[in-house]
Amino acid sequence: MCSSTPSAHAGRTRRRAAVLGINFTNTLLNPPDDPALASTVARQTAQDAGVRDYVLNTPGAARIVNDAVHELAALRAAAQGRPVQLLVNCWYGRHRASAMADAIGRRLREAGAQVQVTHHHINRPPVPRKHPRPDCPS
Numbered sequence: 116m117c118s119s120t121p122s123a124h125a126g127r128t129r130r131r132a133a134v135l136g137i138n139f140t141n142t143l144l145n146p147p148d149d150p151a152l153a154s155t156v157a158r159q160t161a162q163d164a165g166v167r168d169y170v171l172n173t174p175g176a177a178r179i180v181n182d183a184v185h186e187l188a189a190l191r192a193a194a195q196g197r198p199v200q201l202l203v204n205c206w207y208g209r210h211r212a213s214a215m216a217d218a219i220g221r222r223l224r225e226a227g228a229q230v231q232v233t234h235h236h237i238n239r240p241p242v243p244r245k246h247p248r249p250d251c252p253s
Contacts, residue, residue: 137179
């Protein structure tokens with residue numbers, strides 16, 4: 116139900132997925148933009164507990180997870196049996212999008228949904244950020 120790539124099933128007609136997209140580029144603080152964490156977190160991903168906890172404890176993150184779970188439930192009901200796909204993105208795909216997709220997927224599984232989470236960019240090399248956001252803590 117929660118996948119970043121459509122799935123094709125052998126022998127079955129492929130049906131267009133119902134899609135919800137969430138962009139975290141300007142919604143949540145990017146851990147590498149926080150000067151207190153930049154040197155450590157830049158090489159880590161959302162699979163590291165410190166990064167995951169930082170993202171999930173960012174103000175507004177819990178509300179976004181709750182909203183996404185409710186929106187996906189409504190989308191699933193309206194999809195009339197079609198697959199439902201959640202696309203989550205941020206600037207690099209290694210911290211915010213990955214942590215939030217995992218959290219949303221976890222909540223959906225707890226509610227009994229069948230979920231597959233795929234991270235497309237989590238293993239890409241880190242990209243240095245030239246201009247940290249001014250609203251990051253110093």
